[in-house]
Amino acid sequence: MIKTAVGENLDYTTLKREFHEIISRDFEHLDRVEIDCFQEDNYLVILISENIPELLDRIKDILTGYQIIDNFIIRNINDKEIIYYDSIDNSSEDIKRSNYYNSQNFSVGFIISILGVLSLGIVGIFYYFTRPCVLGECTVIAETKTLILEDFKENTQDLNQENIKSLQVTLIEGINELKRIPSWSKSHKEATSAIVKYQEDVKQLDNLLQALQLENNSKSLTNNLPLSLDEWTRVKDFWQESIDLINTLTIESLQNFKQEKLNLYQSQLTIAQTNIDKEKQAEENLIQAQNLAQQIETQQKEITNLTDLENIEQSWQTAIKQIESIEPLTKAYQEKESILNNYLVNLIEIQKRIAYEKNAVNQKKQAEKTINLALDSQKNNQWTKAVSYWENALNEVKKIPTETFIASESKTLENNITKQLDKAKLELKQAIVRQEIKAELETICNQTELKCNYSIDNNSIKIFLNQEYLQKISTLSNLNSLTNNDAQKQQVNTHIEQVEKNYQYLSQKYKMLVEVYNPQRQLIMIYNTPF
Incomplete structure (x- = not known):
């Protein structure tokens, strides 16, 4: 089996099959090329019948892909003296001279091993005593x-x-x-004791730096006084x-x-506690004043009423x-300062409101008079x-301040006035339109002779044709037809x-339904322009 870097061994049959697949697929013109592989003295030996650089490169790519860790050699299948490639960069002449079946390899290896052991021993002894x-x-x-001292x-x-950091560097260098x-030195115990002490000194200096x-x-x-309680x-x-750290x-x-440092820190600790007590008292006074303001x-x-306003005025003065x-x-x-200014503003606002209330009542009365005139009209x-x-009534009621006692009533009144104003505007607009339509119909129906009568409402125009005209x-x-x-x-x-066209014109212009009736009041035509 061939060893690979990924931990999976590769057999020679699989490797040989890979080589043949490459030749048949990519080198069809080389159908006579022979290739084989086997192990020889810890070498993977690959035999090939011809020296083809492209094929050699493909073989090396396959070996690289499998991450083969064994040394390998590619040589001629017929003459082992002809070497095409060696993975450990031996020259062709060296490999030619080597006989992989010769027992001299064992002797050379053994001698090298003995020399290595002796070298290690010498180095070890040198290290031990130096x-x-x-x-x-x-x-x-x-x-x-x-x-260090x-x-x-x-x-x-x-x-x-x-x-302090410089002292730590000196201690660490000493350690x-x-x-x-x-450990084999007779002074090792004393050195270990000193190391422990110096390591503790480094730690204490860390605490000092933190302090x-x-x-x-x-x-x-404390450079930015005053401070909050937190x-x-x-x-x-x-x-x-x-x-705690410096102790x-x-x-x-x-x-x-x-x-x-302890004397300084203890003194500052006392000052801090004094300021905490002082800050607590000041914060308590502030909270009491703010609570009164909330009330x-x-x-x-x-x-x-006005009496309530005067009571509130006196309460703000107390706050x-x-x-x-x-x-x-x-x-x-x-x-x-900011809170005091705010409270003074509130006091002034209360005083202003007393005047506003009186003014609001007068404005409301004036608006009600104008409303009565509008209703009569x-x-x-x-x-x-x-x-x-x-419109006048609406302007008058809008002048009523929103923070007055009658603010809710004035708002309701304003909404009612707005609705009535919209209704009156709509009625006025429709009246104007009806007047315009009437003038148009007068021209259409009665210009030279009586052609029709009409009636107008908000949604439609009704035209009644005259019997004589028809x-x-x-x-x-x-x-x-006869003549x-x-x-x-x-x-x-x-x-x-x-x-x-006249009827259609009326429907388009005024966007209204125009209905035409015969003298018997029967509907005969409707003109309805989509809108």
Whole structure:
């Protein structure tokens, strides 16, 4: 079986079949080419009768596709000395000289194996004795400790975040140096103990960095006074967490620095708590004032007369006094000015409303007088006057302020006036249209003789033809038939066509149904223009 990189072994029969399929499919002109494959001394040997570069490339592609990991060689099927390709890049001359059935391969391999073992042994012995602190006196530990102590002495004079990070780098470098001491060294135990200590120092310096960062956070927040209760609580938590972190610091050379920071942090923690208490009191005063304002706003919704307005006015004055009692240097005090201005605005609005109420009543009375005039005009079918009065009444009622006691009544009145105005406008428009239609019909029916009578409503025009007029048309038609007077006949037809056009014209212009009746009041024609 042939080994592949994907873990699936490939048999020689399958591989040979692949080769033959390639030849029969893509190299039909090479029907005499012979090909075989087998294993020989850990080589996959492929025999081929002719050196055809295109075929060799296809064979290598197949082997690549199967990810074959065995070394392979392609040579002539008749002469094994003729080699076309070797996967490990051996030259043709090398392979020619090699005898894959010769036992010398075993001897060479054995010698190489012995040399490899000896080399590994020499390297191992060299590695064992050249590691730090294996031979002679161990100076690495002392040198590392000295270097770290000197770095701490230098950087603790003016300790800041940058210096602390520098100390951590020194500690980590020292730890890495001590880790080079192997387990077979007599100093390994001492090195391990130092590593544990320095790792703990790195962790403590991390805590110190966090404490300093929290200190900066607290200072950053308190640079923008006043703060809210939540913000002061965060500041307090920052200081408390800083105290907890710096208390973990046991490095001897940093104890003075630790104590200075503890004194500062404890002092700031007390200040933060004082401000929390002060902020709570200010916030309580603010809430009380706001609650009173909410009560006033609720009472405003139930106002029904002028006395109620005066009571609300006095309540706003009380709320304003409570807002003024808020202490300075608090977050609530920062809101004091805007809230106070708002309450003053509300007080002024109440005072304005008293004047509005009186004005509203007068406006309503004036609107009611105008309404009565409009109704009288409608009774007399004086639609032009009625529309004018309704428009005046609408303008007057719209002047009534919407925040007055009679706002609801005025809105209802406004809606009724609007409906009456729309109705009056429609009646006026229809009256104008009827007047226009009447003038048109007067021309059509009575211009030279009485041709018809008519009636007009909002939806239709009814035309009643005159008996004498119809008799005249009939007589002329009969006479023209007897005399064959074409000119007279054409004149009658033209007249009839014009009459029909007149009726159609009325229907189109006014978008109304035109009904034509005979003298016996029977419907004989309808003109209905779609619209």
